[in-house]
Amino acid sequence: MKQSLAIIITLMLLAGVSTAQAYDIVVVKNGDEMPMAQVVRAFGDKLVHLLPARGVKSIEPHRFREIDIRRNPIKSAVEQEILASRPDLILTLGRNALLAVRDISEIPIIYLLVVAPEIIIENRDNITGVNLEIPVKLQFDELTRLLPRVRRIGVIYNTGHSAMEIQEARQARADLQFVALHAKSAREVPASLEELRGRVDLIWLLPDIIVTNPQILESYFLFSFENRVPVLAFSEKYLKSGAALVVTFDMAAMGEQAAVMAARILLGSPVSGVPPADITRVKTIVNPTVARKLQLVIPEDASP
Template sequence: MRARRKWGNRAMRHFIRQRSFGLVAAVAMLVLAGTGAWPASAKARVLIVTSGDLPQYRAPIAAFERRTKRPATLVQLKGTPDVARRRLERAAAEAPVEAVFALGGRAVYLAREVLPSTPLVFAMVLQHQGLDLHGPVTGVEVQLPVESLFARFKMLLPTLHRIGVLYGPTLGPEAIERIRRAAAAVQVELVAARVRHPDEVAGAYRRIRTRIDALWMVPDPVAITRDNFAYLSHRTRNDGIAFLAFSENFVRAGALMSIAPTYETMGEQAAVLLERLLESPGHPPPIQPPLGTRLVVNTEVARALGLDRTATLLGSADELIASEGP
């Protein structure tokens, strides 16, 4: 019995030493990450951090890596916030991090939490203003400037005179006024209807449908749900109204067309911004609008609206597709 107890005590001490060593090692890695006290052989790299594993991230990442040529490590933030944070902390502890390329709002938020002073370039983030970003940060807007967007709408649809928009609380008065000015600049009247809940969308559309030639879909989680999109794509087609989306996925599901940034160009822009940011972290370059655009047109919807004979619209499309259903 005494020998067994002695062996058990030795095993327990060994177990504690092993756990203690592991804990000390983990803490040491985090300290190294925070102080930059890495071995001379450790090479600095860029962390490419994504908000999950969305297919849309692949093109900008590939373009970014081709353009920057810097060593990079991909970190996909999946799971709960705590799990995602630990994944990012482990990646940051493996080697020095000279910069972060973050895609999606979750990636940006956690990157600033874990690496608050590391230069960061973001892309594909809706409403980045709400993240309250400070320090060495810049990025590429996910949305095109509304002024250039409305100019394209008018060029592609010359008979456009009144455009409707359904929006929720995320769009404030200043944003609506900017949209109104952009529409007026190309002789188009804006007919805006505010909704507070997804259930109000159908009624809001019915109130404005006789006053508009087109309905512009803004990326608003209140106004655009799966059910509301299905309703609007069906009703606008029957009412002879052009449904203008912000993503080609919605065009495949039944909208007339989308004018959206090209993901490859966004990745290239991010790489250029990264180099400028690393040259002068104290003076980050301004956030840029996306440069490249891609026009996708649904030929079935165009035919239903009598727009298939409009050479300007179909001839300008980067891709012509048919509906796949909502």
């Protein structure tokens, strides 16, 4: 009789334990480029860590299903495929992936690797994510740590695209002198660079499609090499072109950040309660060849 009572009590206790289950997550991506895989891997690892599958479904891990919109570019087909499987969450990677699923309102969506997502999201309340913007303060804090002598920052910007960054930079680092020249088009970049000759210690490359046009990019690096002025860029891709150092996203950190947001949503928080966030961690990379050629002095204790 005592044994039967103990079993009943144990079962009642087990019934009271949280019954977190394995979740179906659809990853919508645009191609198989390396950073995407890195982000998805970090997201998955973190999510499993945050939401370990347990309870009656503990034998099943979270299910990740990938949809590549480059292979299936028809938006309605992608939507139908996702709605048919009724996943618990949609993770989008890149602007096109977000555009492909933004009209699905029944399922929470977390975006990653999207520049200016607000234009796409508009007023939808089931979408949140990590903004692809490097906080200016973090960027210049890293710069100062590596190149403490740099004071005069030359930057060419377009008023319509990147005036905000100039303003943020001046506010965040009042100790630095920003020589900012407006360029209406890429044609004006070489002339603007000529104006910067002898006036700056570093060229700050902005993520501005007007003034950082890939075809005019050569001008920046030519200027850099001719005047021994390093270029601070925002993506690893510019290292091989000639940037001296890069302060950029930490892909794994972005994935983990998105996983935290996803966990909150999957555990019941409304999407509106999990607002879009800026990245919290950056990665700094120095091009040693360029640094050596430009005779940059980087303190040993400041090496990334």
